[in-house]
Amino acid sequence: MTSTNSYFELVYEVTRNIPKGRVTNYGAIADFLSLGSARMVGWALNQCHGMPDVPAHRVVNRLGELSGRSHFKPPTAMASRLRKEGVKVKEDKVVDFELVFWHPREMNLE
């Protein structure tokens, strides 16, 4: 992490550390970085479009809704990826969101 990293690269860094089978929300990442707002996180992930090592599907909104699904190809990829990792998804919303929620504070610093 250097000062040359732009904001979205910081967001990618955090997103990469989201454990499989867990999810977080935009606000938690913004809060952890103490930079910008949740909107910035959404904006940053929007720019990631093709990065395979950035599990953007593990980032949802504060209600556990898959608000970014329409930016995936196909839009159903977000839900299917989560289900494949053991996260229950119903009606484009994470089931038991509180239980699978992960806060960047728990991140394993290496």
Place this chain on the structure above:
DNA sequence: ACCGTGACGTGTC
């Protein structure tokens, strides 16, 4: 340098 835009969140009803 101004303005619209957006994968959001909080407060209020």
Place this chain on the structure above:
DNA sequence: TGACACGCCACGG
């Protein structure tokens, strides 16, 4: 968690 206004801030035009 229904609806809506408002704050948020980097970016492209």
